[in-house]
Each structure stands twice: as structure tokens, then as C-alpha cells.
Amino acid sequence: NAGVMQNPRHLVRRRGQEARLRCSPMKGHSHVYWYRQLPEEGLKFMVYLQKENIIDESGMPKERFSAEFPKEGPSILRIQQVVRGDSAAYFCASSPRTVNTGELFFGEGSRLTVL
Amino acid sequence: AQKVTQAQTEISVVEKEDVTLDCVYETRDTTYYLFWYKQPPSGELVFLIRRNSFDEQNEISGRYSWNFQKSTSSFNFTITASQVVDSAVYFCALSEAFGGATNKLIFGTGTLLAVQP
Numbered sequence: 001n002a003g004v005m006q007n008p009r010h011l012v013r014r015r016g017q018e019a020r021l022r023c024s025p026m027k028g029h030s031h032v033y034w035y036r037q038l039p040e041e042g043l044k045f046m047v048y049l050q051k052e053n054i055i056d057e058s059g060m061p062k063e064r065f066s067a068e069f070p071k072e073g074p075s076i077l078r079i080q081q082v083v084r085g086d087s088a089a090y091f092c093a094s095s096p097r098t099v100n101t102g103e104l105f106f107g108e109g110s111r112l113t114v115l
Numbered sequence: 116a117q118k119v120t121q122a123q124t125e126i127s128v129v130e131k132e133d134v135t136l137d138c139v140y141e142t143r144d145t146t147y148y149l150f151w152y153k154q155p156p157s158g159e160l161v162f163l164i165r166r167n168s169f170d171e172q173n174e175i176s177g178r179y180s181w182n183f184q185k186s187t188s189s190f191n192f193t194i195t196a197s198q199v200v201d202s203a204v205y206f207c208a209l210s211e212a213f214g215g216a217t218n219k220l221i222f223g224t225g226t227l228l229a230v231q232p
Contacts, residue, residue, distance in 0.1 A: 048219055056219065104210075105162075106162070
């Protein structure tokens with residue numbers, strides 16, 4: 001049973017470039033969450049998606065950040081025109097179709113470094 | 116608003132000592148979940164425990180134990196006979212209800228535990 005798969009594990013970008021982070025949830029999971037961990041800080045919720053729908057994006061920065069979870073394929077977190085402050089670890093988590101069970105499975109994270 | 120406070124930023128102990136990591140939470144929900152995660156130096160998040168708000172029984176798993184007290188809104192984590200491999204950042208987290216269909220988590224800022232040999 002594959003867990004939540006994130007890639008790339010490490011990504012280096014120069015300021016102004018785009019970063020795309022991918023997340024494949026566990027098999028049978030249709031709920032995906034993205035969290036960001038800035039250096040020396042805890043994880044902060046960014047966005048919650050179900051297949052083809054954004055349910056809660058209250059933690060997403062207003063500009064440059066977007067997320068999608070298409071019918072087919074992984075969830076993508078896209079950061080346009082990256083800045084140094086975007087350097088962080090981005091964690092994806094998935095949960096099954098049941099509601100509010102507290103079952104949340106995290107990937108190993110994607111570490112973005114902006115030069 | 117929901118909030119998780121881990122007042123201990125860093126703790127250093129010597130191997131074989133017992134150590135307790137504190138977690139205090141705030142929520143208006145009647146149903147919620149509390150979690151502890153471990154983040155070793157390699158960076159991944161390791162799930163340790165999930166506790167339902169209706170279950171106040173303490174839990175023990177090997178050298179780990181958890182003390183959930185609703186009266187004080189605390190969910191403390193104790194490691195008995197600590198080992199060097201326990202060195203990590205430990206996060207406490209609270210699930211936030213949102214339309215009854217979410218597992219959105221609110222994390223504390225973490226406690227860095229350093230176990231010295």
C-alpha cells in the first residue's frame with residue numbers, strides 16, 4: 001500500500017521562476033490538504049481540496065499561489081514568480097471519503113529552496 | 116478560534132530520563148480530535164496518536180504515554196526512559212470542524228526534544 005507520494009522531494013528555484021509540487025493521495029482517498037512549514041515553525045494549513053473542487057483555501061496567500069486536484073492525476077500546488085520567502089517545506093496530506101474521522105495521512109514533504 | 120499552544124520550545128534531557136511535552140488547546144467544538152506527530156531530523160512527519168474528544172482515557176504505547184484532560188484542555192505526551200532516537204521536533208495538533216466534513220489540522224509550534232547520550 002503506497003502512502004501519500006509527493007514529488008519532488010527537493011526543488012531549487014531562482015526568484016521569479018515557477019514551482020510545481022505534486023501530491024498523489026493514498027489509494028481511495030479523495031480529500032487532499034496542503035500545509036506549509038516555514039523554517040523553525042509549525043505547519044500551517046493552506047488549502048483543502050476534493051476531486052476537482054477547492055473546499056477551503058483560507059490559508060492560501062492571495063497572490064501567486066494556486067492549487068488543483070483534477071479528476072485524473074495528482075494534486076498540484078503551483079507557486080508563480082517565487083520569492084525567497086516561499087522557501088519552506090510543503091506537506092500534502094490525504095484522507096478517505098469519510099467525514100471528520102481524524103484520519104489524515106501525510107507525505108514526506110517537498111522542500112522548496114528559492115535562491 | 117481554535118488554537119494549540121506548545122509552550123516548551125526546546126527541551127534537553129539525558130538518555131533514560133523521562134520527559135513530558137505539554138500541549139494546551141482551545142476550541143469551541145464539542146467534537147474534535149487531538150494528535151501528536153514526530154518530525155525527526157530527516158523532516159518527515161510521523162503520526163504518533165489520534166485521540167477523540169469523547170475519550171479521556173489515558174493511553175500507553177511502549178515508552179510513550181498520553182494524558183488527555185478536558186478540564187484543563189491539555190493533551191500532554193510523556194516519553195519514559197528517553198533514547199537518543201527520540202530526538203526530534205514534536206507537534207501537537209487539533210482538528211477543526213468545518214461543515215462537518217474536514218480533517219483540517221491546527222498545529223502547535225512544536226517542541227524540539229534533544230536527548231543527549
